[in-house]
Amino acid sequence: MVFAPDTEVALRSVVNLVNTGANGAEQLATAADLDRFLAAEGFSGSRTGDDAELASVRRLRTVLAALWSANETGAVDAANRLLREAQALPQLVRHDGWDWHLHATAPEAPLADRMGTEAAMAILDVIRSKEMDRMRVCAADDCDAVLLDLSRNRSKRYCDTGNCANRAHVAAYRARKAAS
Numbered sequence: 001m002v003f004a005p006d007t008e009v010a011l012r013s014v015v016n017l018v019n020t021g022a023n024g025a026e027q028l029a030t031a032a033d034l035d036r037f038l039a040a041e042g043f044s045g046s047r048t049g050d051d052a053e054l055a056s057v058r059r060l061r062t063v064l065a066a067l068w069s070a071n072e073t074g075a076v077d078a079a080n081r082l083l084r085e086a087q088a089l090p091q092l093v094r095h096d097g098w099d100w101h102l103h104a105t106a107p108e109a110p111l112a113d114r115m116g117t118e119a120a121m122a123i124l125d126v127i128r129s130k131e132m133d134r135m136r137v138c139a140a141d142d143c144d145a146v147l148l149d150l151s152r153n154r155s156k157r158y159c160d161t162g163n164c165a166n167r168a169h170v171a172a173y174r175a176r177k178a179a180s
Contacts, residue, residue, distance in 0.1 A: 002134070002150055003125060006101035010122035011148050013041045017115070018065045019161050022145035028058055044096050045107035045114055056112035064119055068135050068146045075127060079120035086113035090121070140164035
């Protein structure tokens with residue numbers, strides 16, 4: 001295991017959130033879309049369920065997408081800004097079937113603050129571990145989705161949003177066949 005379990009969960013949620021806007025597709029168009037996303041990701045705590053909350057999560061998505069491909073200094077600055085703006089105060093908690101893990105905001109904090117804080121803490125863990133090269137953008141030419149490479153040999157190159165890997169492998173196969 002590369003990271004603590006709660007760090008991996010938070011990083012995967014960041015990937016899934018960023019990819020809700022990848023390749024020009026908007027998968028968080030409505031509050032109901034956000035509800036489905038949050039349920040799939042296991043987010044708990046208070047919600048307003050209004051358009052302002054949806055807009056704040058979409059703004060957070062933009063910040064996290066930029067942070068994902070930033071250099072180390074830029075990622076630290078962005079993560080620290082997210083923590084400052086949420087007035088983060090780390091605490092060890094256990095809830096909803098999860099064993100002890102870190103939270104840095106209260107369950108009543110605004111959704112985007114809670115999501116941003118979890119993302120920032122996980123990304124800072126990645127940076128402290130000198131593992132930023134595991135945060136990648138899909139290698140497919142026509143895809144801007146992000147991915148988290150947790151493979152032992154650091155070989156993951158394509159996202160999980162579509163069939164990017166399959167298309168690349170088929171194209172390489174056809175190119176080899178045409179050359180022979």
